[in-house]
Amino acid sequence: MEGVAIIGAGQTKYGDYPNKGVKELFAEAYLEMLQSIDQGLEPQQIQAAYIGCLSSGSGFQLGQLAPLLMGHVGLPNVNAVRIENACASGGYALYNAACAVASGKYDLVIAAGVEKMRDVSSSKGRYWLGVSGDTEYERLAGSTFAGIYALMAARYMYDYGMKREHLSMVAVKNHRNAVANPKAQFRKEITMEQALKGVPVAHPFNVWDCSPTTDGAAVVLLCNAKLAKDFTDKPVYLRGFGAASDYLAIHDRNSITSLAATRKAAAEAYKQAGVGPKDINFAEVHDCFTIAEIMAYGDLGFCEEGRGHILLEEGYTRPDGKLPVNASGGLKAKGHPIGATGCGMAVEIFKQLRDEAQEPSRQIKNARFALSHNVGGSGGTAAVFVYQRGDE
Amino acid sequence: MGAHISIPMYQRAVAQRYRLVGQKCTKCGKINFPPKAVCKYCQAGNEFENVSLSGKGKIYSKTVIAGGGAPPEFAEEAKCKGSYPVAIVELDEGPRIIAQLVNPPEEGYSIGMPVEAVFRKIYEEEGVIRYGFKFRMAAQSV
Numbered sequence: 001m002e003g004v005a006i007i008g009a010g011q012t013k014y015g016d017y018p019n020k021g022v023k024e025l026f027a028e029a030y031l032e033m034l035q036s037i038d039q040g041l042e043p044q045q046i047q048a049a050y051i052g053c054l055s056s057g058s059g060f061q062l063g064q065l066a067p068l069l070m071g072h073v074g075l076p077n078v079n080a081v082r083i084e085n086a087c088a089s090g091g092y093a094l095y096n097a098a099c100a101v102a103s104g105k106y107d108l109v110i111a112a113g114v115e116k117m118r119d120v121s122s123s124k125g126r127y128w129l130g131v132s133g134d135t136e137y138e139r140l141a142g143s144t145f146a147g148i149y150a151l152m153a154a155r156y157m158y159d160y161g162m163k164r165e166h167l168s169m170v171a172v173k174n175h176r177n178a179v180a181n182p183k184a185q186f187r188k189e190i191t192m193e194q195a196l197k198g199v200p201v202a203h204p205f206n207v208w209d210c211s212p213t214t215d216g217a218a219v220v221l222l223c224n225a226k227l228a229k230d231f232t233d234k235p236v237y238l239r240g241f242g243a244a245s246d247y248l249a250i251h252d253r254n255s256i257t258s259l260a261a262t263r264k265a266a267a268e269a270y271k272q273a274g275v276g277p278k279d280i281n282f283a284e285v286h287d288c289f290t291i292a293e294i295m296a297y298g299d300l301g302f303c304e305e306g307r308g309h310i311l312l313e314e315g316y317t318r319p320d321g322k323l324p325v326n327a328s329g330g331l332k333a334k335g336h337p338i339g340a341t342g343c344g345m346a347v348e349i350f351k352q353l354r355d356e357a358q359e360p361s362r363q364i365k366n367a368r369f370a371l372s373h374n375v376g377g378s379g380g381t382a383a384v385f386v387y388q389r390g391d392e
Numbered sequence: 393m394g395a396h397i398s399i400p401m402y403q404r405a406v407a408q409r410y411r412l413v414g415q416k417c418t419k420c421g422k423i424n425f426p427p428k429a430v431c432k433y434c435q436a437g438n439e440f441e442n443v444s445l446s447g448k449g450k451i452y453s454k455t456v457i458a459g460g461g462a463p464p465e466f467a468e469e470a471k472c473k474g475s476y477p478v479a480i481v482e483l484d485e486g487p488r489i490i491a492q493l494v495n496p497p498e499e500g501y502s503i504g505m506p507v508e509a510v511f512r513k514i515y516e517e518e519g520v521i522r523y524g525f526k527f528r529m530a531a532q533s534v
Contacts (some may be wrong), residue, residue, distance in 0.1 A: 136426070203455050
């Protein structure tokens with residue numbers, strides 16, 4: 001298997017873009033990615049593009065989104081394909097791009113994601129946001145994803161003694177982290193009091209426990225590791241990549257306080273990278289709802305199952321803690337443009353591992369290994385990546 | 393906006409929605425609900441006998457969906473009631489299923505409490521009322 005490196009990365013600021021559609025958002029991220037390649041690159045060298053997107057631009061383009069986007073940036077003839085696994089679409093685009101380079105088939109491949117969510121009416125938005133789960137039963141119980149994650153949170157509280165306040169600690173931490181991130185959607189702190197008292201969504205969640213709707217795009221360029229130093233002295237190596245699925249419906253799973261898909265994907269990524277959870281210096285994890293970050297701590301091996309809330313309470317995952325998690329602000333505050341999210345995590349890690357986090361206050365120092373974790377829906381799919389800095 | 397679940401799609405699952413019909417795997421004897429093509433327990437058996445489930449079980453987890461968390465086809469219900477309770481129920485025969493709770497006791501209820509299935513209106517879409525199962529606390533009278 002060939003080694004895989006990231007040599008360029010770019011993304012739009014996440015947020016609300018009334019004047020930009022998927023094409024414009026994608027182009028902005030793509031051009032920023034090109035500019036980030038230290039020695040430059042002739043774009044025609046790019047051979048393939050895997051582009052994550054759930055709704056294909058709020059549904060206006062049902063099929064063949066990827067060639068539409070690549071044609072928009074002057075590369076109409078690369079092998080372009082859309083990848084869809086709900087909120088993990090970006091992660092699966094990265095996974096498939098990494099496999100394409102690792103196989104030796106291609107040397108230069110785009111992994112990207114884009115989502116246009118803010119054009120959609122709130123009614124249509126809620127229609128869309130539940131139809132990547134088990135639509136025949138979960139949805140007929142009157143539940144969207146917020147309700148499904150709320151059921152996980154309630155059981156986690158019951159089994160492990162987690163309190164409501166622990167959920168809010170995730171929201172407060174991630175909002176604080178987003179303040180210094182110029183790419184984040186919500187760059188404002190919230191207090192614990194605010195986080196506990198938002199508008200109810202699905203008990204125990206209020207609006208502060210939920211990730212927002214977001215427009216945005218993210219693009220990374222993967223390269224055969226042997227060629228990476230032709231393009232930059234500071235590549236970031238993708239040492240391990242894992243992906244796994246689970247039953248789509250929450251009622252079909254053995255455990256609802258852990259995501260089996262995450263566990264299997266993480267085991268695969270760690271094994272390939274030859275490292276373990278203790279080697280990871282910082283991580284970007286899938287906090288679509290506050291409970292998701294708490295469950296991820298256990299599923300990624302940062303603590304034992306059922307102790308995620310304790311890790312949080314101890315400050316272990318704060319920027320000044322032993323293992324900063326979601327220093328970007330996470331899905332919660334950086335934003336969650338569904339198909340872009342998994343690639344946006346890779347953009348953040350690329351910048352951090354090259355000491356280019358823009359605002360000095362948010363630069364994570366002396367990091368060698370990082371991890372990203374992207375989940376589809378309530379855990380029907382998950383992809384996990386281990387990165388290593390390349391300038392040592 | 394098209395229907396979330398079309399009438400023909402709904403009709404194909406009437407045995408499950410009206411009568412809680414599960415499948416007993418002829419290989420391992422365990423009961424699948426909702427139906428699968430291959431048994432989820434032994435992951436090998438693909439022949440089943442239909443069995444009607446008792447509808448009795450226990451609350452495995454619970455939430456209360458507020459207006460902001462309700463799908464649009466349940467928006468009217470959320471608006472009317474303010475919110476509605478949803479639970480995962482572990483049925484006595486083994487499978488878990490997700491459904492609404494009806495008439496939740498004012499004094500509250502918790503995980504582990506016994507419930508039983510009732511036949512209720514689920515919602516209305518495409519001008520047709522859709523019926524199916526919900527759950528109520530087991531001791532509660534009609």
